[in-house]
Amino acid sequence: MSTDKITFLLNWHATPYHLPIYLAQSKGFYKEEGIKVALLEPNDPSDVTEIIGSGKVDMGAKAMIHTIAGDARGFPIKSIGTLMDEPFTGVVYLEGSGISTDFRSLKGKRIGYVGEFGKIQIDELTAHFGMGPEDYTAVRVGMNVTDAIIRGDIDAGIGLENVQMVELEEWCKTQGRPTTDVKMLRIDELAELGCCCFCSILYIANKPFLEANPEKVKAFMKAIKKATDYLFADPKAAWEEYKVYKKSMNTPVNEKIFERSFVYMSRDCANVPRDWTKVTNYCKRLGVVPEDFEPNMTNDFLSWKPNADVEDPDQKQIEVAKYQKEILAEGHPPCKCS
Numbered sequence: 001m002s003t004d005k006i007t008f009l010l011n012w013h014a015t016p017y018h019l020p021i022y023l024a025q026s027k028g029f030y031k032e033e034g035i036k037v038a039l040l041e042p043n044d045p046s047d048v049t050e051i052i053g054s055g056k057v058d059m060g061a062k063a064m065i066h067t068i069a070g071d072a073r074g075f076p077i078k079s080i081g082t083l084m085d086e087p088f089t090g091v092v093y094l095e096g097s098g099i100s101t102d103f104r105s106l107k108g109k110r111i112g113y114v115g116e117f118g119k120i121q122i123d124e125l126t127a128h129f130g131m132g133p134e135d136y137t138a139v140r141v142g143m144n145v146t147d148a149i150i151r152g153d154i155d156a157g158i159g160l161e162n163v164q165m166v167e168l169e170e171w172c173k174t175q176g177r178p179t180t181d182v183k184m185l186r187i188d189e190l191a192e193l194g195c196c197c198f199c200s201i202l203y204i205a206n207k208p209f210l211e212a213n214p215e216k217v218k219a220f221m222k223a224i225k226k227a228t229d230y231l232f233a234d235p236k237a238a239w240e241e242y243k244v245y246k247k248s249m250n251t252p253v254n255e256k257i258f259e260r261s262f263v264y265m266s267r268d269c270a271n272v273p274r275d276w277t278k279v280t281n282y283c284k285r286l287g288v289v290p291e292d293f294e295p296n297m298t299n300d301f302l303s304w305k306p307n308a309d310v311e312d313p314d315q316k317q318i319e320v321a322k323y324q325k326e327i328l329a330e331g332h333p334p335c336k337c338s
Helices: 016-026 045-053 064-072 118-130 145-150 164-174 207-212 214-233 234-243 250-264 272-286 313-329
Strands: 006-009 037-040 059-063 077-084 088-093 112-114 135-140 156-160 182-186 201-206
Touching: 006 045, 006 135, 006 214, 016 077, 016 201, 016 214, 016 234, 016 250, 045 077, 045 201, 059 064, 059 077, 059 135, 059 182, 059 272, 064 118, 064 201, 064 272, 077 207, 077 214, 088 145, 088 164, 112 118, 112 145, 118 156, 118 272, 135 156, 145 156, 145 164, 156 164, 164 182, 164 250, 201 207, 207 214, 214 234, 234 250, 250 313
Parallel strands: 006 037, 006 059, 112 135, 112 156
Antiparallel strands: 059 201, 077 201, 088 156, 088 182
16 A cells, blocks of 8 residues: 655654644645645654665654764765754753763763764763763663653763753752752863754655655645744744644643743754754764765755854854743743744
8 A cells, every 4th residue: 555645753752842843734734735744753763764764754853963874874864954953962960960060070970872873972072071981881861861860870961951951950840959950061062063053953854755756845845834934923822732733742841841942943944054064074073974975965845045044153052042041040931932
């Protein structure tokens, strides 16, 4: 049997930042563009690039570093746009764990990581700070970093400012601890990358599928752009509709994750060539890709002109960090998304 539906696999279980993908379904935007889309969630996020690269699923979402690494390893995948741009990513830990702003304080600690490339990143950083893999214990915890820290299985773990840090902040409240007990050593700052774009979440697709179905892919991105425009025009209404359509979103923690994710959402849904150059070079430095690797991305499936590059990316990161602190300090007012 065959189907005319586009199959789309998320990078993780449904999360607040997946809103445009689901909103395009609930608002009927896919239908308006003449396509049907089946939205799927993985049991193991590490399988996503392989499943899409094998052609078992047509399209999906994945972080930039994994999209690059997957293609370099022979899985034919390509990014066709951006869902969430430059979320702050790093080693998350709690005050009192014996970890400080000095990366070398991680010596002797148990550090959780999502998948293979998280371990590679930590190893490269430990070398940069005069340490080796034997100086810490690596623990693969998948996407369950928050629970592993709370249980005491690890001392710290790689996570996102807008997801795992939010979850830990909410747990701290239940324990009578200040939210400021949740800390992060940002990988982009430690590795001197100048951006957190290696964890930007992308819209990706199987290359043979792209070649055989360009009009379907263009239609998909048009529907996504409609949903994204709706999100930015009325974030509160978009969030309320998402909660109704996807019942698992209707929790206080997810609302806070949505508020902290909003600032990272891509307005034009486009790949950013400057960021791709930075992350490709970073992957070469990590030994993940060969020196002759060319970025596996395109904006050819967008029917609109991407926004101009930010003139000062470093200043943008400073402003985002300030904005996120304001959101936290004000106690997460409903949809402070301007």
